[in-house]
């Protein structure tokens with residue numbers, strides 16, 4: 390067995406979790422010159438329970454960070470059209486060519502998480518897979534000081550850091566250890582079943598809604614489409630006599646005959662994945678020596694397919710705050726995150742309640758769409774505010790390091 394490398398005793402930041410939130414945050418911190426360790430208990434390239442839709446702001450981030458070509462090279466297909474089906478009423482949206490993004494993408498997590506983690510390594514971060522954070526260390530005043538790790542060979546390491554970042558998912562070890570306060574909670578955990586299909590004759594992404602059920606078909610890598618059905622938990626409980634396949638097919642047929650027809654002409658590849666549901670929450674995302682990003686800080690029902698886009702946006706908000714290195718900067722991170730997270734959580738929860746008719750749902754989707762437009766503005770503003778800071782930095786003796794994107798200082 391190849392033993393994983395020994396971590397150093399001290400870093401500027403230790404990030405727990407090497408998926409969308411953790412890998413992106415680590416990449417940005419490393420690009421700014423910080424010494425970063427990422428600790429991930431699973432193996433490189435392992436899958437996780439998630440479908441794949443990225444919204445425009447998420448794709449903009451991947452484009453700005455220069456990682457989109459790696460996703461394309463991995464065979465991630467461009468999505469140029471998305472269709473919403475409210476009952477039998479289709480609403481077609483063509484993806485506009487804007488901000489350097491002319492298509493959406495829905496990479497498998499076995500692709501996306503690896504591309505981001507590799508970008509973190511290429512930027513100078515150290516990533517340890519198969520390594521688990523088992524304890525959070527604190528100084529007597531309570532400030533987080535570092536972590537204890539156990540690597541895959543069973544060796545224990547003590548690592549100190551100026552900032553410990555929990556990007557360790559909804560069950561966050563860091564969040565629990567620091568007792569991060571719950572600021573808001575959802576009430577409706579929706580349930581979901583998904584699988585991969587070959588030969589699904591649908592153009593782009595399709596989202597389907599009918600009373601008590603929603604579904605989606607998302608083109609992803611290897612010529613496959615990820616198809617999911619969502620429902621309230623009382624319509625999900627799989628009775629012993631009813632197989633997952635039967636329940637999936639039944640809900641897909643209830644949701645839309647076009648989806649049922651498309652599935653009839655396609656072949657399922659691999660098993661069904663099921664998610665019983667988890668109520669959403671918003672947690673305090675920072676404290677003395679620690680911060681949370683991604684699902685660790687805010688989990689929403691996946692029915693709005695926004696967790697990864699949130700994670701990519703908040704990775705940059707948090708990275709900027711950590712680089713500034715003040716409590717004011719972390720408070721700004723929280724304010725910016727919450728200006729999106731509160732409403733995304735509320736909308737996801739209302740949609741996951743399945744307590745809507747199609748008109749009301751259309752209204753919730755309009756709100757989502759406005760929120761996502763503001764989110765794109767926020768991502769666009771990352772470049773504007775960076776150029777301003779670069780100008781200031783250019784005059785500063787000794788300079789200071791900014792997120793290392795290829796931005797030229799305007800004359």
Ligand SMILES: Cc1cc2nc3c(=O)[nH]c(=O)nc-3n(C[C@H](O)[C@H](O)[C@H](O)COP(=O)(O)OP(=O)(O)OC[C@H]3O[C@@H](n4cnc5c(N)ncnc54)[C@H](O)[C@@H]3O)c2cc1C
Pocket residue numbers: 405406407408409410411428429430431437438439440441442443520521522523556557558559561562581664682683684685691694695696697698699700
């Ligand atoms: C069924 C389902 C469908 C979804 N579909 C979509 C979708 O279409 N679009 C979308 O945007 N979002 C979707 N989501 C949400 C999305 O999956 C999450 O928002 C996203 O995974 C959050 O990324 P993250 O990096 O914050 O956390 P995670 O992906 O949960 O990664 C956390 C990582 O931390 C590691 N870790 C945890 N504890 C430790 C520890 N103690 N030591 C070391 N490592 C540790 C874990 O191994 C894990 O790899 C879906 C979610 C579900 C459940």
